[in-house]
Amino acid sequence: MLIRLAHYQILMFLLLSVGSVKAAPKLKIYQAISPDTKTRIAISVSDQKTLMYRMWQADEPVLNWSALGFELNGVHVGQNAVIKKQSPHSHKEQFAWPLGENDIILNNYNELILDCQSGTTAFQVIARVFDGSVAFRYVLLNQKGLETGLIRQEHTTFAPTGNYTIYQYNEESVFTPTALTDLQKTCDFPATLTNGRFFLSIGEADNQRYTKAVLTKGTEPNSLAVAFHKDSVKTTADFQTPWRTISVATSPIGLHQFSDLPLRLCTPMAQSIPSWIKPGKLIRSSLTTQGGLNCIDFAAKHDLQYIMFDAGWYGAEFRTTSDPTQVITAIDMPKVIQYGQEKGIGVILYVNRVALRARLDEILPLYKKWGVAGLKFGFVDGLTQEGITWLAGAVKKVYDYGFVLDIHDNYKPTGLSRTFPNLLTQEGIRGNENNPDAFHNTVLPFTRFLAGAADYTFCYPNANRYFTDNLYKTKLQVSKGQQLALSVVYFSPLQAIFWYGNPTDYSDEGEIEFFKRVPTVWNETHYLAGEIGKYISVARRKGKTWYIGTVAGLTDWSGSLPLQFLVAGKQYQATIYEDDATGSIQKRVIDIKQADALPVSVKAKGGQAIIIEEKN
Template identity: 80%
Template sequence: MTAPFHQIVSIILLAVSLTTAAPKPTIYQSNSPDGKTRIEVAVSDRKVLIYRILSANEPVLNWSSLGFQLNGEAVGQNVAIKKQSLRSHKEQFAWPLGENDLIQNNYNELILDCQSGAIAFQIIARVFDGSVAFRYVLPKQKGTEVGLIREEHTTFVLTDKYTIYQYNEETVFTPTVLTDLQKTSDFPSTLTNGRFFLSIGEADNQSYAKSVLTKGVYPNSLSVAFHKDSVKTKADFRTPWRTISIATSAIGLHQFSDLPLRLCAPMAPSVPNWIKPGKLIRSSLTTQGGLNCIDFAAKHNLQYIMFDAGWYGAEFRTTSDPTQVISAIDMPRVIQYGKEKGRSGAPVGVILYVNRVALRARLDELLPLYKKWGVAGLKFGFVDGLTQEGITWLAGAIKKVYDYGFILDIHDNYKPTGLSRTYPNLLTQEGIRGNENNPDAFHNTVLPFTRFLAGAADYTFCYPNTNRYFTDNLYKTKLQVSKGQQLALSVVYFSPLQAIFWYGNPTDYNDEGEIEFFSRVPTVWNESHYLAGEIGNYISVARRQGKTWYVGSAAGLADWTGTIPLHFLESDKLYQATVYEDDSVGGVHKRVVDVKRGDSIPVSLKAKGGQAIIIDEKN
């Protein structure tokens, strides 16, 4: 039995200090295609496997440990590197369900075949422009079919004092100096020292436990941990990718929001045509509620309605039957009505919520039945996104839902790791403190720089209507941000399936001038640009679909005054900008101005406010 991990870390710290040069043994390295990002891997003179990351020849991570504990053995200690392989990869793929039409997937890869005592393993590292990703691979071991990983020894030793935006699952964000960190922080976590902005993330988790970041034993360091589980392995077992992305501005981190997709393999050469993105409104649990929502959806360019928890009874009871609809809902009538009422011949689809209790017991029975009913999609509720068993089950369930031709939304503690590339029917997921929890403007302006770097999120917009009870009693308090900010965030926040009117009764919306923006705004994009932003202070994003641009700008807890440069517009064309902004009485004011490339639109937002703009070409 080898030494426990805290002793291993002590060995590393004795062998490698922040002020010393690279260790004497051979350094194995790979550089990004542009030559500015580099990973270096070495074995210290005490035979501990270590790595560091550099940006423009400057260390961003100092020498940090690699490895894990397998069957009680510290893999990463007593290491020899047996073989090195290098290769380059250059790829461009279409992604019609994303923030940009095309995704560039160019990297240089380093594969190291290693031996740690009796255990053979590989380190695979991919170096992109601005990012590094690495994972461990366990080939079949002599004398055993299955191993047990109880700890991961991956660490991130930073070169300076950093602040981390700490959060866990659906909590708020707490900016915390690393030396003061007491709680764990989820992937992806964003850190900054004021000069660099880092995102430490995860990709391609199909069969691992949920991992978190904890305070490391060395100052300004983090460690990977999964306290509530262990991980069973088998031959050719691959851990999730650990990713580190580096930018020199907060908005610069957005270029890495598609990194998890780039690290997952597609199951098909292209996205099937039956996968349709769109917006939805949630229905009350009655037939008439469903019919009213379909009418509203058809009028306001929404593609789906959803029957949420309760349509087959109390969701957590094993006696509730997900094959039987409560008597208050005539499901065949609602589904058929949606097929008949769709806009421009496209049906309004019905999405059904199913709780984990029913999913785990009856998924294989439910999928063919719901297909027969004509259901368009599913929403999974209260899934287990924490344990290896739960995550492995989810990956298999996503594939089954894909095979039956349903779109999918996964709620509660599950966060994306890029699996939408493999199963593009997984349009969105929660893993976010959304609007139904009434977060403040600080939270709203932290999200674009943190959680959204992992992928799409179902924020469940709770846009208020003219029903005074709704407006004044959302969780016994008014919304903490303005209506203009609600409009703007539908552009800023990315989700191919966007829940817009979460608590709204469609018959209560008679303020068409306000909600017409929601009728027009798309959920997938041809081109996207983060224009301006500082974490927790403000954000401005421009996105294009077709020839039309949409711009969303939101302020945090302080006023924000600035300008939006329209450099993304085409030259020699005139445009008309329709600006939706907060008025002085809690509503939305609309104005129209002519603009062209080279112009700037002034922004003057009050704290908690927002501005949304549609820019059309003039005829």
Template identity: 80%
Template sequence: MIACSCRYRLFFSFLIIGWTFSQSVTAAPKPNIYQANSPDTKTRIDITVNDQKELVYRMWQADEPVLNWSGLGFQLDAVSVGQAVVVKKQTAHTHKEQFAWPLGENDVIQNEYNELKLDCQSGSVSYQLIVRVFNGSVAFRYVLPKQKEENVGVIRQEYTTFALTDAYTIYQYNEESVFTPTTVSDLQKSCDFPATLTNGRFFLTIGEADNREYTKSVLTAGKANNSLAIAFHNDSVKTTTGFQTPWRTISVATSAIGLHQFSDLPLRLCTPTSPTVPAWIKPGKLIRSGLSTQGGLNCIDFAAKHDFQYIMFDAGWYGAEFRTTSDPTQVIPAIDLPKVIQYGKEKGIGVILYVNRVGLRAKLDEILPLYKKWGVAGLKFGFVDGLTQEGITWLASAIKKVYDHGFILDIHDNYKPTGLSRTYPNLLTQEGIRGNENNPDAFHNTVLPFTRFMAGAADYTFCYPNTNRYFTDNLYKTKLQVSKGQQLALSVVYFSPLQAIFWYGNPTDYNDEGEIEFFKRVPTVWNESQYLVGEIGKVVSVARRQGSTWYVGSVAGLSDWTGTLPLHFLSSGKQYKATIYDDDAAGGIRKQVIDLKPTDSFPISLKAKGGQAIIIEEKN
């Protein structure tokens, strides 16, 4: 059955779902092994009940094992679901769609998979295991349909494991920490999703999608050698009839840059609220304002001059953010907010307001209609609870409320995306990253594209230096650990539909227009993206296109980088002009313009901690 409405055709989308696909999702020759293959048949999952009556799975890529037999299930109250298992029924179907995504790294997303659903019984608990196999990826989740008892129970722990076939290195981190490459066999700490691993030949990312009512889960060392297990951060999970766990995902590539094709997997695993992205949701760049009327007006002038779309009043605009006496319906006397908002509307610049968790929990339902009346464009949530079931469930409901009231949204601190921007596209970005305000080093910066960004957009909060001495000496606890050229390049390498470009400092202190010209021109959403070169923690180069113009960001880690960049992304037979922004010898930016052809070999020579940003345009 093909469902294709006029509305879908306008956005180049089509959907084919619903029929059994016996050729690609079939029972294997051995009666109690169930298989699902990817559309290209190269990725496969096997599921079986082993001799101990446990439900287990393994994953294959191109006829080579990626995971050995690994555990499935969870503890529901006193019942070990996944043990003493009987598979009662299997059903399968295929899904093929293409949907427009104007807020992403590519403006069209292909979503094709084969699904296998197993109806299982484990003791007194009936449940379903739903598996989807994409090209290069496997995803699965557990579903609790209606039980004999009305109260379903509490998930005390999850038994999902990942039995690696070899000794792998995992890039361990938690929330906003640095990365520590660690062999899995030596892993002592937990690691957040998404987690990236490599044995030098395969590159794996283990992730999570569609978490809207679970708790935070992490990866820990499993009981078996070279294995990982899922653990809860600090609480258990209350369930109800029809409860669904988040998707657990495993993606595999043969190169670090090959992982990029899976960065939209969380979006593909979430359900949209609307078939199209509402027109009122506008991506863009922002500058953070000082907490005064004049500061806001100056930022609006700066934003309008430099093709930014938003300014933000951050913590403090309604008082000390952690005090219960601070009221997010009341503005401090230093800010004439109606004046700033009106001036912004005259200049085409929106105003975003920060609200801390204390104020959000107390007054979310009150501030949303009030801010709409004020003319506010968006909100930033601060110090949210993305660690517990209660906090994550509250956040999902709050995201929906903000969407229903017509605001764009940025969530900060420990919260990381799981694809909910597909459901509520007003959620443009979130933190859950060690950003530029912490002055991370070039190793960290060249690990991020292959790790945290596999989950989706991240607000890195660029802290580009300016000429104000107070800014340089006081607002940086340590001096910037990378070059200015690297910061320019990272605005291409790092994806976020809402980019905070100038996080610290007064806009009147940015006096070198030649240095910040690239920030004026660079977009935040893209028609097409390609990773050109990349080694985790060493180098990365990304090309992204908007319209007919390409933007290329290249970044070196802690060592010098000399090589060439492929230009295969350019259209053959056309002539191009490249504007190159490099680090100069004096700590500034050097600009040069050269001619390019797609057949040219583009040399790159970056000093350690340096970067290069390029704009490539077709010549008339």
């Protein structure tokens, strides 16, 4: 719905929109406002005939005038621009999402479609305004001479008002807080920025046939520009780019409400999620028959739903001579899969890109015949248009054959799980196998997790010793209590809990009891407290049971957690799992109620996990 302002509002809008009062009458403004009327996008053509936009939150500018457009076949689309027609729309819906952080996702927005002309090129800018967020994309209209084309660069920019710090990272790297004026490296989507008052997340949604784009320092002061990571983009008639999104909150934890925005911007393929798509936890097995059988027994005992055979089960993963239809002699795959089926445990198989690209159509029906439950894609190409386009098609094929899916390495989510809900999780994150520190762990909830689920691959130490596996010889930089708590804080419908664990070594059941109970999908979620890189506390409900994960960064954190999410008048019992003085886990039980403020004190690099249940 396009909001028509009163004359006074229009005047004030123009005064805020341009650098001088004299320039204001020259601009014709096209705008859309969020359902709660607090978030606003304005699109206009400058005196230099350049297409541009601006964003407000609660009548305060969040972005200064920023550029729109792209280079198509050597022509700067967005210059010499004319807006020929506007079409406003209003959209209101809610949809069930049993594979997420909340049962129901609200998808309410006002949309503005602008038919534009830039030279001889006709295109559209589609803008959607949600409460707290704006999203826009470009659409090439079907026209003679543009049946195919080449976008060499995108001219979209983001110009925050004032001095901002960005948490710079790329794919699986660490985070480096950097002033925009000092930014030298590129930064991945989603990018988190703050000036101390506002917290911004600049993201991407619905990338199924584009290239990987990144953010780089813009030419204007304190600005960011979209740049291509690897290649150009080939277009066809009616081609549309991914959504560019900007979300704004007044607190770090306020950003979490936008973590489902990529899902809202993607189209579902079906009205409901098939029953065969089952979330769960997994343990990775050694590459032997007995290892698989032991993992199945462990999974059945500890309420895990899957085991995984990772790289190597069909030979050296990067060799073209390795055959993904043939199992190494050390594994009796039919025996392991059958035993898993008897125990209600699914087997997930890893396949490297080399084998995927050569033999995907062959292995899918074969693995279905074997009784495989899911696949893990490894070392995919999430950096180029060709790789991303192939990957989207592969996800659909895996969906059609009825497998759950986990994508690893550089691929990051853009909401594709809404279209293909079998895509339960993906990596695109510096996970636990890389042994990140507590600063990294307490930045992730405010950055990468705003794009969607991430497979962190928890490397929880064996109860009676640290690992001596050749893959992992370094003692973790965080406590065991932090690992327990992160299984609540970090969202992933498919959660790898024991990545380097040998199931026969876990002799202390009390240490891993929490992992047995924690779910991976939720009915309700609340971010209770948090500061980027310092601490985070998250409460999630499954059924009538609540789980709270609290994690400290590199310094101690003490505070109190509100419990308003509990039901008034009921009595609850909280079971608290936390670090003890010996490097293990201790458990204590307290009584609580909704009116209480739950005190919490966590040492640096530590964590606390809580289960809250009604008292009978």
